[in-house]
Amino acid sequence: MKVYYNAPEQGYAPQTSFFQGRFTPCPEVPARTRSILAALGAHAEFELAAPPPLEAAHLAGVHDAGYIETLRALCGRLKPDEAFYPFNAQPLPLLLRSPYARVRMGYYALDTSTPLLPQSYDMALSAAAVAAAGAEAMLAGAPLAYCLLRPPGHHAGRRSYGGYCILNNAALAAQRLAGAGRVAILDVDYHHGNGTQDIFYESDAVLYVSLHCRPEEAYPYIAGAEEESGTGRGAGYNLNLPLPGGTDWAAYAPALERALERIARARPALLVLSAGFDTLADDPIGSFALRVPDFEPMGRMIAALGLPTLVVQEGGYHVPSLGPAVLALFTGLGLLPAGGARLHA
Amino acid sequence: MKVYYNAPEQGYAPQTSFFQGRFTPCPEVPARTRSILAALGAHAEFELAAPPPLEAAHLAGVHDAGYIETLRALCGRLKPDEAFYPFNAQPLPLLLRSPYARVRMGYYALDTSTPLLPQSYDMALSAAAVAAAGAEAMLAGAPLAYCLLRPPGHHAGRRSYGGYCILNNAALAAQRLAGAGRVAILDVDYHHGNGTQDIFYESDAVLYVSLHCRPEEAYPYIAGAEEESGTGRGAGYNLNLPLPGGTDWAAYAPALERALERIARARPALLVLSAGFDTLADDPIGSFALRVPDFEPMGRMIAALGLPTLVVQEGGYHVPSLGPAVLALFTGLGLLPAGGARLHA
Numbered sequence: 001m002k003v004y005y006n007a008p009e010q011g012y013a014p015q016t017s018f019f020q021g022r023f024t025p026c027p028e029v030p031a032r033t034r035s036i037l038a039a040l041g042a043h044a045e046f047e048l049a050a051p052p053p054l055e056a057a058h059l060a061g062v063h064d065a066g067y068i069e070t071l072r073a074l075c076g077r078l079k080p081d082e083a084f085y086p087f088n089a090q091p092l093p094l095l096l097r098s099p100y101a102r103v104r105m106g107y108y109a110l111d112t113s114t115p116l117l118p119q120s121y122d123m124a125l126s127a128a129a130v131a132a133a134g135a136e137a138m139l140a141g142a143p144l145a146y147c148l149l150r151p152p153g154h155h156a157g158r159r160s161y162g163g164y165c166i167l168n169n170a171a172l173a174a175q176r177l178a179g180a181g182r183v184a185i186l187d188v189d190y191h192h193g194n195g196t197q198d199i200f201y202e203s204d205a206v207l208y209v210s211l212h213c214r215p216e217e218a219y220p221y222i223a224g225a226e227e228e229s230g231t232g233r234g235a236g237y238n239l240n241l242p243l244p245g246g247t248d249w250a251a252y253a254p255a256l257e258r259a260l261e262r263i264a265r266a267r268p269a270l271l272v273l274s275a276g277f278d279t280l281a282d283d284p285i286g287s288f289a290l291r292v293p294d295f296e297p298m299g300r301m302i303a304a305l306g307l308p309t310l311v312v313q314e315g316g317y318h319v320p321s322l323g324p325a326v327l328a329l330f331t332g333l334g335l336l337p338a339g340g341a342r343l344h345a
Numbered sequence: 346m347k348v349y350y351n352a353p354e355q356g357y358a359p360q361t362s363f364f365q366g367r368f369t370p371c372p373e374v375p376a377r378t379r380s381i382l383a384a385l386g387a388h389a390e391f392e393l394a395a396p397p398p399l400e401a402a403h404l405a406g407v408h409d410a411g412y413i414e415t416l417r418a419l420c421g422r423l424k425p426d427e428a429f430y431p432f433n434a435q436p437l438p439l440l441l442r443s444p445y446a447r448v449r450m451g452y453y454a455l456d457t458s459t460p461l462l463p464q465s466y467d468m469a470l471s472a473a474a475v476a477a478a479g480a481e482a483m484l485a486g487a488p489l490a491y492c493l494l495r496p497p498g499h500h501a502g503r504r505s506y507g508g509y510c511i512l513n514n515a516a517l518a519a520q521r522l523a524g525a526g527r528v529a530i531l532d533v534d535y536h537h538g539n540g541t542q543d544i545f546y547e548s549d550a551v552l553y554v555s556l557h558c559r560p561e562e563a564y565p566y567i568a569g570a571e572e573e574s575g576t577g578r579g580a581g582y583n584l585n586l587p588l589p590g591g592t593d594w595a596a597y598a599p600a601l602e603r604a605l606e607r608i609a610r611a612r613p614a615l616l617v618l619s620a621g622f623d624t625l626a627d628d629p630i631g632s633f634a635l636r637v638p639d640f641e642p643m644g645r646m647i648a649a650l651g652l653p654t655l656v657v658q659e660g661g662y663h664v665p666s667l668g669p670a671v672l673a674l675f676t677g678l679g680l681l682p683a684g685g686a687r688l689h690a
Contacts, residue, residue, distance in 0.1 A: 090435055090455070098560075111451070
């Protein structure tokens, strides 16, 4: 199986996040992918591949051109060691009139969590290139592929960034795959993928189904409620399954079953799996209680859909668990032999 | 003339503001009022008075109850040395469902500029009490009164805070005065009073007229454009006169003349003057080029309206100039004898 990967991400190390009045260490770090790469390295089933570069113009179906251009302009003006946070963070049109990219950027900010560094634009584009390459592989007939990338994407909306996400990698892949038939996105990250929901909220070409911690308790707070079910042509093509803090596999599995039933009913041609691992009990951000071995039955349940599946990396912040959890997932998905206990060490 | 003043503000000293990724020193400091008090102290014409306390229930006509309650709850939960900044800063309804005041507060935040301290709620209420007392004095027949207070108010909207403003003191005064006839608010702060505009945008009972640096260049960025002229019954009762950076008295005076003509045409019974002094050339935040003596002709032009006038303190951050500028203004307003050069030292 091909693993598309943007190796330059190893040089992308945001130091801080701004959270309720304090700078906190940013958990979205290069060690995350190193943990995964180390685990994959032991298995010949994973073939690493670099994606071809992606032109910004190819983001057009997923992201607003003004957002992309402002992001590019802002990053180009940051000092080498600077981390930009928005000042105004509201989509109020007057902000767009300002000659200052620092002011315009506030229009596109969901919140103050996400530092923008001078390399953020290039790095987000390289992650999107991974997703585009993964989509190409699926269109060429691959039954399974993995987009290993940083920064993650599912919080980035059509014209918004936040939650360490800048461009929506999974949404870009889904939009490209939608040419081949209906696409379902299953988002198992601990956090609701408000960005993905936003991008496809009026579309029935892409079904978005998310299991996540309920917005009353968890980031992004602003989206993820059960009653958000799509609008216009997209009515009924958005399913949120919010779960309370403390959810373990015994409580998670029935919700996943509901998610998979909805996906099966939509008869999609392809599945995009937004694979976050911050549902693990040890995750420093999440409050769920999944264990590494739980990702194997999760993978099995997903594989039972019988759909070509593109796995796109999202969150997960307990570094030592990431590699083993990815292996457990791909074991469940049938890539690795079952019962490989050494994989979950 | 009575000068209503909330003396406890001397104990309210926010240290930081969060601006585009950095903590910067907060310019809204107790030394501001000390500068003014020192200047007033030399003149028997100013009689300091403490306002009676104000119940939060009396804010109902100006501020949303949910905002007030969330602010109260949040401040009550902060640690003694804590400065809270919002995380999500968007009025998205789901935020209000959260059990966490820190999350709900984001619904009410305009931006990340304004620290909330444990005392912020009490202090903002004490400033609002000053404005209420000033309004009472006007209703009792005073021709002129001065509300000397911190924190300032004109950026605080019906359900929003920002720009060092928490409760809208001038709006509270105007709303109380509106029982006695139409009220005009003239806002000469360097920054647009987006909060005051918001509160009266649909009302013809209160005319809002503002001179300020144009939003393309200056905070609050999100409001203050010329085309914002009111809506519904308030259509035509909001006049923004945005001016470019560098504006000096020669360019300011004709705009002020336009503002005063509009006010005269509305035939108000009373005037509330939102008096900011950050139009001064030395102001560390503003980019205008007024001089201290310019506030004397400014006062004269305003006095020529012949309206009972309640002066409400807003911004102004060049501490040494504040006292002299206030004296110049009240000289122009006719309280102090003209030509008192020593006042402008």
